[in-house]
Amino acid sequence: MLFESPRAFLxxxxxxxxxxxxxxxxxxxxxxxxxxxxxxAQAKQRIYIAALYLQHxxxxxxxxxxxYAAKARQPYLDIAILVDWHRAQRGLIGAAAQSGNAGWYQSEAQxxxxxxxxYGVPVQTRELLGVLHLKGFVIDxxxxxxxxxxxxxxxxIGERYRADRYHLIRNQILANxxxxxxxxxxxxxTAVHRLDRPSIPSTKDIRGTIRxxxxxxKSARYKLATNTPTPTGLAITPLVGVGQRNPLNRVIVKLIxxxxxxxxICTPYFNLPRSVTKIIKQQLKKGVQVDIIVGDKTANDFFIPASEPFKTIGALPYLYEMNLRRFAKAQQTAIHAGRLNLLLWNDVGHSYxxxxxxxxxxxxxxxxxxxNPRAFNLDLENALLIHDPQQQLAASAQIEQTQIRQHTQRITHFAELETLADYPEKVKKLLRRLSRIRADRLLSRFL
Structure with a gap:
């Protein structure tokens, strides 16, 4: 129906x-x-892992x-590891030139x-234009x-951690x-190639198959059995999408x-797509309470402490903070009324x-x-939508949120967030230059 309600759509x-x-x-x-x-270690039939990278x-x-130990114990174990094609064949951002993780994969295999x-999955011909951001570890x-x-x-491993969410779901149909x-x-x-074997083709040689x-x-979907009755209780919908106006994007907007x-909402980088910002503003006007838990700039994985040499990528956390400040300023009335809670996560020394x-x-x-715009337009993304009409998971969801919020502080006024004038000199200089040529707006689409 053209005017079906968001809940009817879901x-x-x-x-x-x-x-x-x-x-x-x-x-x-x-x-x-x-x-x-x-x-x-307990796997008996299959291990399928999708992640942006498996780091050396x-x-x-x-x-x-x-x-490898699991394969040695169970020779017939079906294993497939999928990582992004581009990310696996370069070093870390800002580091010296390296062969990437692929060389390590080959050495271990030998x-x-x-x-x-x-397997290296090339979602685009260039990493800047899209990566494999599919998530999920299926074990049996x-x-x-x-x-x-x-x-x-x-x-x-070591002193630092990067906080994420972690759910174990036992469900054969979903796993299948x-x-x-x-x-x-x-x-x-044909664009997908093994990275644990030598003679990997160049990206240039497979451009056509990548496209x-x-x-x-763009038309690929998760498939579920159609001959079973529609669940009326707790249920899960797997979703996937790549490119503009994909099904996952539509579900996210309808969900909000x-x-x-x-x-x-939890997001590490405050750079919301326009469609998401628009619907959040509409919900605030209706009186719906909105809590957004976002990482403090110092909890961003691109943040560079003042004690370390500055690199261009280190300006990103400041760009995100500027976005957040503009949003908070525009919504100060909702913040003051308690309808909007902007919560900054910061566990000192760790990232979000x-x-x-x-x-x-x-x-x-x-x-x-x-x-963010990159997720909505460029990367291959997925999600699991949980519908819990009887609120069987409400207590566990509350516990998870409480754990997340223990390292947060609420912004009561937009002025609590720093401005360009407060930033380190090298950051300030770079952001001013980007702003003059409006490159900051362009960057927000890709980063």
């Missing part, structure tokens, strides 16, 4: 029934690492070693002499869903659907519009990577989507 989505006892929320990064390693450091090495395939019939990638900081998508929509593509792959991904009492949406007490969105 209720019409295909979904799979879920047992409330089959969902477990992990509270810390360290717990995520422990449970992921336990699940890998102690954390990544621990995961890769566990995968030493181990076991098949643990690691359990889905571990998190926005985390696999390295030291995401696995809390996510594996089927990987097999049919990604591994079948074809992206075009086909469906709120009748309260919206809670949480994403997700809670609507009233009956909808949750688990996602790696950063709710």
């Amino acid at each position: 209720r019409a989505l295909p979904r799979v029934q879920q047992d409330a006892n089959g969902i477990e929320i992990l509270a810390t990064t360290a717990q995520f690492r422990t449970r992921l390693l336990e699940q890998i 450091d102690e954390g990544g090495a621990e995961i890769l070693a566990a995968l 030493q181990q002499q076991l098949e643990v395939p690691i 019939d359990t889905v571990i869903y998190s926005g985390a990638s696999l390295n030291n900081v995401y696995l809390h 659907s996510m594996v089927q998508f990987i097999q049919e929509a990604l591994l079948s593509q 074809l792959c992206r075009q086909q991904l 519009a469906a709120a009748e009492r309260k919206i809670v 990577h949480l994403k997700g949406i809670w609507i009233d007490d009956d909808y949750q969105l688990l996602t790696g989507n950063n709710l």
Whole structure:
């Protein structure tokens, strides 16, 4: 229907029934690492992992070693690791030139002499224009869903951690659907190549197949059995999308519009798409309470302390803070009235990577989507929409939110946020130059 309500739209989505006892929320990064390693060690049939990257450091090495050990114990174990094609073949942003993680994958494969395939998925011909931001670890019939990638900081090896959300969901139908998508929509593509084998083709040589792959991904969907009755209780809808006006984007906007009492949003980078900002403003005018939990600039993964050499990428956290200040200034009346709560997360020395949406007490969105223009237009993203009409998960959701909020501070007035005049001189100089040529607006579409 042309004018169907947001809730009617959400209720019409295909979904799979879920047992409330089959969902477990992990509270810390360290717990995520422990449970992921336990699940890998216990795997009997399959391990499918999708992440932005599997890093060549102690954390990544621990995961890769566990995968090889699992394959050694179970020779017929079906394993597929998917990472972004571009990210795997370069060094860290701002670091010296490196061969990337692909060389490490090949070295480990030669030493181990076991098949643990690691695939590079090129979502675009250039990393700036789109990456594999698909999330989810499927181990047998359990889905571990998190926005985390696999390295030291995401696995809390060492002093620092990067906070994320971590859900263990036991559901065979959901797990099958996510594996089927990987097999049919990604591994079948001629643009997708093994990175653990030598002679990787250059991006230039496969440009044509990359473009074809992206075009086909625009129509790819998670498939659910159609011969089963629609669940009336707790249920999950897997969602995927890439490019402008994709189905996941539409669900996110409809989900926020469906709120009748309260919206809670987590995003690490405050750079909301216009469609999301517009619907949030509409909901505030209706009297709906909106809580947005965003990382303080010092909790941003691109933040560079004053004690370290400045790099251009270090200006990003300041750009996000400027966005937040403008939004807070425009909505100061709602902040003062308590309808809008802007909460800055900051656990000193650590970083913030949480994403997700809670609507009233009956909808949750688990996602790696950063709710920014890049996620809405460029990257391949996915999410799990949980519908909980009987509010079986309300208590656990409240516990999770309480844990997240323990490191937050509410902004009571936009003036509490710093301005350009307060920033370090090198940041100030760069942002002024970008602003003069309006490059800051262009950057917001890509970063």
